[in-house]
Amino acid sequence: MPTLFATTRQDGVITIVDLSGRISLGEGSALLRKTVRDLLDDGHTRIILNLGDVNYIDSSGIGELVSGFTAVRNRGGELKLLSLTKKVNDLLQLTKLFTVFDVYNDETTAVGSFK
Amino acid sequence: MAETKHLEVTLDTHVESVNLAEEMCVRVAEASGFNEDECYRIGMAVREGVINAFHYGNQEKPEKKIHLAIDLTGERMIIHVMDEGKGFRLTDVPDPLAQENLLSTSGRGIFLMKAFMDEFDVLPGRTGGAEIVMAKRLPMLGSPSSNGNGNASSSDAAPHQEA
Numbered sequence: 563m564p565t566l567f568a569t570t571r572q573d574g575v576i577t578i579v580d581l582s583g584r585i586s587l588g589e590g591s592a593l594l595r596k597t598v599r600d601l602l603d604d605g606h607t608r609i610i611l612n613l614g615d616v617n618y619i620d621s622s623g624i625g626e627l628v629s630g631f632t633a634v635r636n637r638g639g640e641l642k643l644l645s646l647t648k649k650v651n652d653l654l655q656l657t658k659l660f661t662v663f664d665v666y667n668d669e670t671t672a673v674g675s676f677k
Numbered sequence: 678m679a680e681t682k683h684l685e686v687t688l689d690t691h692v693e694s695v696n697l698a699e700e701m702c703v704r705v706a707e708a709s710g711f712n713e714d715e716c717y718r719i720g721m722a723v724r725e726g727v728i729n730a731f732h733y734g735n736q737e738k739p740e741k742k743i744h745l746a747i748d749l750t751g752e753r754m755i756i757h758v759m760d761e762g763k764g765f766r767l768t769d770v771p772d773p774l775a776q777e778n779l780l781s782t783s784g785r786g787i788f789l790m791k792a793f794m795d796e797f798d799v800l801p802g803r804t805g806g807a808e809i810v811m812a813k814r815l816p817m818l819g820s821p822s823s824n825g826n827g828n829a830s831s832s833d834a835a836p837h838q839e840a
Contacts, residue, residue, distance in 0.1 A: 587728055588692040620724055621789055625782035632780055649717070656792055657785055658774050 566590035566616075568597045576673050577606040578644075582615030585623030594623070598630040598641070607639025610672050614645030619653055631663065640664070644672045682749040687742050688727070690735040698745050699724040702756060705747055709754055710816045718793035719754065719813055725786035726758035726809045734760025734806045753795075753812045760806035767799050 566583040579597055584590045601609060611627070619627070627643075634641040642664040646654065654660045666672035684705065688694035703720040711719065727743055735741035744759040771778055773785045791797045794811040802808035 586724075587695055620721065620728070621783070621785040622728065624785055628780055629782045632782075653789075657788070658779060662779055 566593045568593055573673050576608045576610060576676055577601055578610045578612055580612045584618040585616055585626060586618060586620040587622035591622045591626040594626045594630065598633060602633060602637055607634060607637050608676050609634055609639065609641045610644050611641065612644045613647065613650055616650055617647055619650050624653065624657060640676060642666060642672055642675065644669060685746040687744055690731055690737060690739050690741050690743060694743055695724055695727045695731060698727040702747060706754060709749060722790045722793040722811055723756055725789050729786050729809065730758050730760035734762030736762065753814055755810065755812040758809040759802040762806040764801055764807045765799065
């Protein structure tokens, strides 16, 4: 059974990826990596990861978020995070990644934040 | 004085072993009275320990094994994760919170284990590699953390207080 599900949708030029499940070593991290890489290959460089239904991330998942962030930025784009659960929020605070990622609580504000 | 209970299992160097070790330790933690938040932290720490053994210690070589042991004393749950690699020293592990490492895609496992457990150390392993030893104090009966109403935002390493 897959540990992570990802569906993508468009709001203008912004791509929103709705994720649910666990982003952890193995399938979860691999699916996130593939999803971001596929979007970049298709020319999508303004990406929001909606983590509202992600209830678990381990160090591998954190690494994959950072990897996605860097890959998008290297293409001149932006990757932002939306709707963190408490556990994910706490992990990003603990690892100081809150200072790296743009994090939003509501989708309208997240979409409007792109230049 | 309470008797020490010991549980030991040998795991294959495989991704599934990470999930198995986490599930096993969370069940022991639940049975020992830890609340949901503490079980999550223990599970995460074990997960990171086994990922470390799988990836860095055993270099993902399937012929090598990961040895997991749990000791339940009257006061603590002690977890040992041993690999068959070359071992490492804690002082050689880069600080993942340093500005130059924030965008690193790896290197946060040791930090998370330290943050989520009360005690943490790395020793030369009996199997030739590294032995991660980490411990969590057992919840006191009647304490806030034993009934699921513990304060999740409190310090991870803070001792449980008697009611």
